[in-house]
Amino acid sequence: MRWLSAGESHGPAMGIVLEGLPAGLPLSADRIDRELARRQQGHGRGGRMGIEQDRVEILAGLRHGLTLGSPLLLVVPNLDHANWAEAMAPAPPGDGAAAGAPVRVPRPGHADLPGALKYGHRDLRNVLERASARETVNRVLAGAVAVQLLEPLGVQTGAFVTALGGLEAAPGSRPSLETPAGELAARADASPVACLDPEAEARMVAAIDAAREAGDTLGGVVECRATGLPAGLGSHVHWDRRLDGRLAAALLSLPAVKGLEIGEAFAAAAQGGRAALDPILPMPGGRVGRGGNRQGGLEGGMTTGETLWLRLAMKPLSTLRRPLPSVQLDSLAPHSAHRERSDVCALPALAVIAGHVLAWEAARALLEVFGADSWEETRRRLQEGERRWASITGPEPA
Ligand code: EPS
Numbered sequence: 001m002r003w004l005s006a007g008e009s010h011g012p013a014m015g016i017v018l019e020g021l022p023a024g025l026p027l028s029a030d031r032i033d034r035e036l037a038r039r040q041q042g043h044g045r046g047g048r049m050g051i052e053q054d055r056v057e058i059l060a061g062l063r064h065g066l067t068l069g070s071p072l073l074l075v076v077p078n079l080d081h082a083n084w085a086e087a088m089a090p091a092p093p094g095d096g097a098a099a100g101a102p103v104r105v106p107r108p109g110h111a112d113l114p115g116a117l118k119y120g121h122r123d124l125r126n127v128l129e130r131a132s133a134r135e136t137v138n139r140v141l142a143g144a145v146a147v148q149l150l151e152p153l154g155v156q157t158g159a160f161v162t163a164l165g166g167l168e169a170a171p172g173s174r175p176s177l178e179t180p181a182g183e184l185a186a187r188a189d190a191s192p193v194a195c196l197d198p199e200a201e202a203r204m205v206a207a208i209d210a211a212r213e214a215g216d217t218l219g220g221v222v223e224c225r226a227t228g229l230p231a232g233l234g235s236h237v238h239w240d241r242r243l244d245g246r247l248a249a250a251l252l253s254l255p256a257v258k259g260l261e262i263g264e265a266f267a268a269a270a271q272g273g274r275a276a277l278d279p280i281l282p283m284p285g286g287r288v289g290r291g292g293n294r295q296g297g298l299e300g301g302m303t304t305g306e307t308l309w310l311r312l313a314m315k316p317l318s319t320l321r322r323p324l325p326s327v328q329l330d331s332l333a334p335h336s337a338h339r340e341r342s343d344v345c346a347l348p349a350l351a352v353i354a355g356h357v358l359a360w361e362a363a364r365a366l367l368e369v370f371g372a373d374s375w376e377e378t379r380r381r382l383q384e385g386e387r388r389w390a391s392i393t394g395p396e397p398a
Helices: 028-041 078-082 112-119 127-132 133-153 181-189 198-213 245-250 347-370 376-387 388-392
Strands: 002-006 013-019 057-060 072-077 154-164 218-229 257-262 280-283 287-290 308-314 325-327 334-336
Touching: 002 133, 013 133, 013 218, 028 133, 028 347, 072 133, 112 127, 133 154, 133 347, 133 376, 154 181, 154 198, 181 218, 181 347, 218 347, 245 257, 245 308, 245 347, 308 347, 347 376
Parallel strands: none
Antiparallel strands: 002 013, 013 072, 057 072, 154 218, 218 308, 257 308, 280 287, 325 334
8 A cells, every 4th residue: 555645835736646445445535624624723833724724635546435446536725825826836937927036045954955955946945845744734634544444443543742842741641551542632632732731731832822922933742652453563574564664764754753762762772671671471361461561562563462652753843933044045145044934833733643644554554464455355354363363372283
């Protein structure tokens, strides 16, 4: 299963082609729209979210609510494009059309400068439009399809904010790893900063307001979880089949995400193995269980069957109302960096987006093990797979 995306932030639309789904999977456009709306929430967003009302147009691959097995074509129009119709027109500017002044002062932390050097763009807008975090609409499109595949199988994903601008949620507010991840996501949605600690939430909201006042931006940390995953997704046999590496690639490629920690990786780096690892224990029902989940539900690049959990570090956004020093590329004179309307903090949106990226990677890994051409056959294989414990536990068959 794979997808390719396209779309510039102020261009006509965002969209993906998604290929490899089984045929006969029920998909709902309303459900995709609900997920897109969740991504638009959160304290700290700029004026753009007042303009957009993201809604999917399903243009191929679905008939009467069921997948055909052919590629899905999903498109979300950019409503703000109406305000950029000339500056972002696909066609060459006609006589007298306003092509827009070129952006010539790169922002520290953004793709502006390396992107211009790489592609030879003199107008930095040719870089920043595609580097925009509006791209995460496409991640949610793919994730919202994956969610509809996972949910009937009892697999849920979700994420919540644990720290914002240096303010941390109280450790006691962290839900147990047994909490279904969808429940976490619903609780995070009820908070303006996707935080499950009401006391920290109030301080985080105030910090965003203060940063807005100061012309600054804020990042933070989100914890992402997937519950209900069977053991054995991903593989130890080759580096590019390891699910830890695949999740890292998918999640670290999100705009402004600079760090990822699986389970208690950084704490474990300072501990002995006896403290850091999760003992294996006999359980009733012919299975074995674990005395803890510090490894984040991943061992040897495979799911263990425990809750998969990891944390992401998001840097403060690079578009500052009080910009950092930069250079005007025409004159090479010192100049404060390019300013344009942007968000103060997009961490609550990251919680929603990361849950969708996790859903996509989980669904992809699941179909690699259990997938078939039809949804019916995929479900049958999954039920059979549940019997795998019996093949490795108990005495050797006579
Ligand atoms: C973004 C800048 C802002 C954000 C945008 C990401 O857009 P604009 O410049 O139009 O105000 O709102 O995020 C989205 C549009 C979105 O849908 O998440 C940036 O520079 O990355």
